[in-house]
Amino acid sequence: MVDPPSLQEVRTVLDILAMPHVGFSPGESSGAVLNRMRDMLEDAESPPPPLVFRGDEPY
Numbered sequence: 412m413v414d415p416p417s418l419q420e421v422r423t424v425l426d427i428l429a430m431p432h433v434g435f436s437p438g439e440s441s442g443a444v445l446n447r448m449r450d451m452l453e454d455a456e457s458p459p460p461p462l463v464f465r466g467d468e469p470y
Contacts, residue, residue: 416424428435428444432451435444462469 427433433444434447
């Protein structure tokens with residue numbers, strides 16, 4: 412049997428959901444939130460796009 416989450420673990424999750432960039436809306440499914448967070452992590456871990464130059468200056 413798995414122990415229920417501690418009060419600290421619940422507060423940590425609520426703090427994460429309250430972050431503006433997570434974009435959580437009350438009533439939203441946890442799956443939607445997790446998918447959005449996975450996408451954010453994937454974007455953060457991928458290399459930036461190459462710079463585009465116009466002449467000698469980055470555009």
